[in-house]
Each structure stands twice: as structure tokens, then as C-alpha cells.
Amino acid sequence: MSHPLRIAIAGLGTVGAGIVRMMATHGTTMAMRAGRPLEITAVSARSRGKDRGVDLSAFAWEDDPVALARRDDVDLVIEVMGGEDGPAKALTEAALAAGKHVVTANKAMLAHHGQALATLAEKNDAMLRYEAAVAGGIPVMKALTEGLAANGITRVMGVLNGTCNYILTQMEEHGYDYESVLSAAQEKGYAEADPSFDVGGIDAAHKLALLAATAFGTRVDFDGVQTEGIEQISLADILMARDLGYRIKLLGVAQMTSEGLEQRMQPCLVPAQSALGGLQSVTNMVVIEGDFVGQTVFQGPGAGEGPTASAILGDVIDIARGLRVPAFGIPADRLTAPNRSADGAAAAYYLRLTLDDTPGALATVAGALAAEGISIDQMRQSEPDENGALVLIVTHETGRAALDRALNVITQSPVSLKAPVALRIENV
Ligand SMILES: NC(=O)c1ccc[n+]([C@@H]2O[C@H](COP(=O)([O-])OP(=O)(O)OC[C@H]3O[C@@H](n4cnc5c(N)ncnc54)[C@H](OP(=O)(O)O)[C@@H]3O)[C@@H](O)[C@H]2O)c1
CATH class of the missing domain: 3.30.360.10 (Dihydrodipicolinate Reductase; domain 2)
Incomplete structure (x- = not known):
């Protein structure tokens, strides 16, 4: 077998401890599947003395996550501290800048800084993977970037x-x-x-x-x-x-x-x-x-110690095997700035309205919808009480902007007692 992949873990909470436990359980099988040993060399968390239910005695300890990322005996850093900025981002940047691979479960950090981090990874010939950040244990990023x-x-x-x-x-x-x-x-x-x-x-x-x-x-x-x-x-x-x-x-x-x-x-x-x-x-x-x-x-399972550790270590095995896939499936500089679709595809909507129990209230609603070309498919009304009458409507297909204009008219009218609720009926 070739040289080991040396791993540092930043964060030893639910997910970090789960990763240590899973490697202790399946280390031999994982090494065979990866084609090389996987070895935890160093770890970091806030409090060194905390009992985490796993044996950490064989690993070096760093108080500072950035120092962890810069250690000479680390090839890959697993970031499971969390937080959109702060130490998680500092550690990720330090690791990638040093050409070390990063595997993270941190969706908040990637949603805000994914583009910059993917660019940094590619510049330094390092991998940035985050299967665990999306739908926990389900290998859906792998499906998108590989199988599909x-x-x-x-x-x-x-x-x-x-x-x-x-x-x-x-x-x-x-x-x-x-x-x-x-x-x-x-x-x-x-x-x-x-x-x-x-x-x-x-x-x-x-x-x-x-x-x-x-x-x-x-x-x-x-x-x-x-x-x-x-x-x-x-x-x-x-x-x-x-x-x-x-x-x-x-x-x-x-x-x-x-x-x-x-x-x-x-x-x-x-x-x-x-x-x-x-x-x-x-x-x-x-x-x-x-x-x-x-x-x-x-x-x-979308979360939990086992499923999240499973997704993280799947990414680690891929990197150990030598798989190289850009963070978002194509090189970061080829990702295009999206135009945002304001209205979205047309759909039928479910509406909940709370109306004053007065004659003409329903006519006001029907008129506001009709003025935007929205027709009603079904309607139900509850027995009115001191809070008014609950009116539940299913519309035929409409654009969201037209619906919002109609709801605005209804909300402004004296017959509406509470803000309406509108839920899209999704054609799945
Ligand atoms: N839990 C899940 O099911 C799940 C699922 C998918 C994704 N995730 C993501 O995985 C990440 C970790 O989640 P978790 O549930 O394991 O969190 P957690 O249980 O709160 O653990 C966080 C760990 O990070 C350490 N930490 C926090 N700030 C630190 C700092 N400034 N310096 C050094 N260490 C620091 C903590 O140290 P101490 O223990 O010493 O306080 C703790 O060990 C998050 O990004 C989360 O969104 C979690």
C-alpha cells in the first residue's frame, strides 16, 4: 500500500467525534477501499479536557484551528466546527492556501463563501468537498457531479x-x-x-x-x-x-x-x-x-452523527483514491453569474384568507383575483366565529407576481382581517 493520507479534524462535537468513531470501526476496510491507509494525526476543538466518548490519545492537539491546518503532518483537513465565518473559514482558507484538501459539513460557510473557497482550492491544486453539507448522509453531491x-x-x-x-x-x-x-x-x-x-x-x-x-x-x-x-x-x-x-x-x-x-x-x-x-x-x-x-x-437521513460522518469519510476516501472533481462540478472560473427569475414557473396556489363575516367579502376576493386573470378551482369556508371566517381557496395556474398583486388588494381591503397565506401547489 502507498503512503498514508494524514488527516486533521477541526471540531470534535457530534460530527467530529462520529468521524473518530467511524474510523476506529472501519479504518481497515476504508484503507482497502481507498488504496492507502487513512490516518488521523491531529485534532482541535475549544476545550481540550472535555470527554467526547472517543479515544484521542494518539492524536496531536492544537488549540488554534489555523495552526492545525498548517501542520506539516497534515494532508487533508476535516472542518466540522461550523459557523459561516470565523475560525471555520480561517482554517479552510489556511488549509487550501497551503495546498491541503478540505472536507467540510459547513453549508452556511459554503453558501456564503463557496465561490471564493472553490477558486482558492483550484489555485492551490487542492480539493474542497462537502457531501455532508447537503442532505447529510445522502450522497447527492456525488450523484450530481459524477453519476449524473x-x-x-x-x-x-x-x-x-x-x-x-x-x-x-x-x-x-x-x-x-x-x-x-x-x-x-x-x-x-x-x-x-x-x-x-x-x-x-x-x-x-x-x-x-x-x-x-x-x-x-x-x-x-x-x-x-x-x-x-x-x-x-x-x-x-x-x-x-x-x-x-x-x-x-x-x-x-x-x-x-x-x-x-x-x-x-x-x-x-x-x-x-x-x-x-x-x-x-x-x-x-x-x-x-x-x-x-x-x-x-x-x-x-439528513443529519446525525453516523450519517454525517459517513458522508464526510466518503469524500475523504475519494480524495485518498486520487479523485479530482471541482467543488461545484466545473472549474470555479467557468461558473456563470445567474440571472434571477423573479416570477418562476406558473403554478396553482392554495390560499388561506381570514375575512370579516360581512356580505360582499367573498365578492371582493373573487374580484381581486379576477382582475389579475386568476380563476378559482375550489373554495371552502368555515363557520364564522369572533375571529372572522376562514376561507380556503385553490386557484388555477397563475404567475406569482399576479397573485401577489391580487393578495395585496385583498389585504388592503376592509374585509381582510389577517395577512393571507399563499402556498404553491408543486407539480412533482
Ligand atoms: N450535527 C449534524 O447532524 C450535522 C449534519 C450536517 C452538517 N453538520 C454541520 O457540521 C458542523 C459541526 O456540527 P456539530 O453538530 O458536530 O457541531 P457541535 O456538536 O456543536 O460541535 C462543534 C465543534 O467545534 C468546536 N469548535 C467550535 N468553535 C471552535 C473554535 N473557535 N475553535 C476550535 N473548535 C471550535 C467545538 O469545540 P468544543 O467541543 O470544545 O466546544 C465542538 O467540538 C456544522 O457546520 C454543522 O452545520 C452537522
Whole structure:
């Protein structure tokens, strides 16, 4: 066997400790698959004395992650500290500048600095890989950059945040409202104490931006992702969706339209019978459509110690074998700046309106929609109470800009008691 690949690990939390554990379990098999030994030489974290449940005694310790990246006995750095800037970025830059490969799980850092880091990697003949940053244990970046690389990619969709999918499926299964499921999820450790990155769609939008760049050969454009969270989803929406044969998912969609790149991370209605509609609990799913291959579906665990370590070490084995793939599938200087598609493809929408229980309220709504050429497919109205009447509408296909204009008119009118909720019905 040839010389070992010497690895440093920055961050020894859930993922870092999982990597040490997985290498201790499968080191021999991994070395055979890589064609050379894989050897951890040095590690770094904030507190040296912490018990992490793994034996670190054979590895050198560095307090400073940047010093870790510069060590002479390191060929590849695994960055699992997290954080969009700060030490994670400093360490990544130091490693790449020194011509060392970097494998990271840090979607926030890549969504904001992916272009610059990919450029730096290529300049220094180093690899930057991040399978674990997108859909955890599912090897979807590998699918895009290798197995499906001969295709023109037409659309990428994904349920990319397990916390959101858990909340939405629990609401439907048990008939609980959003707030009570969120606090139960926090108690069980499925949701962070500050859940805004998850339920606000930002975590999933980071991942979608990386998928879109790789799928369409565009610069990572996180700011171009239209992002909405699941905070406004009510039990009434979920039950209405179910009655109509749909489920509500926080769905990421990236596609190239005639207007430009459309990137959306929004709660959508998807057919209950579809693969995405059937997805339960914390599981992730990515759907990639290519012009020659058709539709491919990838499903699996999107987070957790084992799945994330699995994705990281898959990347490490690839690098040890000598595989060389640019971070976003094509050289960084060939990635194009995307035009953003403002309106996106036309779609039917589900609307939830809270209206004053007065004669003519429905006529106001119907008039505002008709003025924008939007016709109603289905409508239901609940018994009015002191909070007004809940009116649930499914429209025929329309553009989003026209719908927003109509909703604006409705919101300004005296019959509307609360801001309307509009959810796209996605044709999956
Ligand atoms: N957990 C998952 O399921 C998962 C899934 C996919 C991707 N990721 C990504 O993987 C990364 C790590 O996640 P995690 O869940 O393992 O996080 P974590 O449990 O919070 O661990 C973070 C580790 O980084 C160390 N660290 C933080 N700041 C540091 C600094 N300034 N200098 C040195 N070390 C520092 C911490 O040290 P101490 O232990 O000494 O405090 C800790 O060991 C994040 O980018 C995350 O988004 C995680």
C-alpha cells in the first residue's frame, strides 16, 4: 500500500467525534477501499479536557484551528466546527492556501463563501468537498457531479430540513398545532433552542443554493433563494391539503427557466401519493431530473452523527483514491453569474384568507383575483366565529407576481382581517 493520507479534524462535537468513531470501526476496510491507509494525526476543538466518548490519545492537539491546518503532518483537513465565518473559514482558507484538501459539513460557510473557497482550492491544486453539507448522509453531491454528470439537469427538488419535516408530519398525524409540535421537538432534541434557522427555511436554503450551483453551473447565489419558513402553517392548512390529496412540505426547488435561475425554499403542497408527499419524520429527500436520465430520487437521513460522518469519510476516501472533481462540478472560473427569475414557473396556489363575516367579502376576493386573470378551482369556508371566517381557496395556474398583486388588494381591503397565506401547489 502507498503512503498514508494524514488527516486533521477541526471540531470534535457530534460530527467530529462520529468521524473518530467511524474510523476506529472501519479504518481497515476504508484503507482497502481507498488504496492507502487513512490516518488521523491531529485534532482541535475549544476545550481540550472535555470527554467526547472517543479515544484521542494518539492524536496531536492544537488549540488554534489555523495552526492545525498548517501542520506539516497534515494532508487533508476535516472542518466540522461550523459557523459561516470565523475560525471555520480561517482554517479552510489556511488549509487550501497551503495546498491541503478540505472536507467540510459547513453549508452556511459554503453558501456564503463557496465561490471564493472553490477558486482558492483550484489555485492551490487542492480539493474542497462537502457531501455532508447537503442532505447529510445522502450522497447527492456525488450523484450530481459524477453519476449524473453527463445530463443537462432540468430541475432539482428537495426536502432538506429534517426538523421542518418532523414538525409538519407530526401536525398531520396527531392534529397538533405548530407551536406545540415545535416545543415537543425542542424537548426531544430534534429542534434547536433557537429554531429560526430551521423553521425559517435558512438552513435548507443554504443547501439548495449549493445544489443549484452544481446542477446549473452557476455561482452560488444564496441571496437569490426566495426563502419562506413554515411558521405560518396552521393545522387548517394541513387538513385542507390532506382533503385535497396533498401534503405540505418545506420544499426546495431549483430550475432554469427562460427568465433565469429560479431558486425557492418554501412550504408547498405536493401530491400525497408522490415520493416527496410520502416522506415522513426527519428523513430528507432529493429529486434530481436530467434530460436523458429522467427523474431520480434519493432518500435518507439528513443529519446525525453516523450519517454525517459517513458522508464526510466518503469524500475523504475519494480524495485518498486520487479523485479530482471541482467543488461545484466545473472549474470555479467557468461558473456563470445567474440571472434571477423573479416570477418562476406558473403554478396553482392554495390560499388561506381570514375575512370579516360581512356580505360582499367573498365578492371582493373573487374580484381581486379576477382582475389579475386568476380563476378559482375550489373554495371552502368555515363557520364564522369572533375571529372572522376562514376561507380556503385553490386557484388555477397563475404567475406569482399576479397573485401577489391580487393578495395585496385583498389585504388592503376592509374585509381582510389577517395577512393571507399563499402556498404553491408543486407539480412533482
Ligand atoms: N450535527 C449534524 O447532524 C450535522 C449534519 C450536517 C452538517 N453538520 C454541520 O457540521 C458542523 C459541526 O456540527 P456539530 O453538530 O458536530 O457541531 P457541535 O456538536 O456543536 O460541535 C462543534 C465543534 O467545534 C468546536 N469548535 C467550535 N468553535 C471552535 C473554535 N473557535 N475553535 C476550535 N473548535 C471550535 C467545538 O469545540 P468544543 O467541543 O470544545 O466546544 C465542538 O467540538 C456544522 O457546520 C454543522 O452545520 C452537522
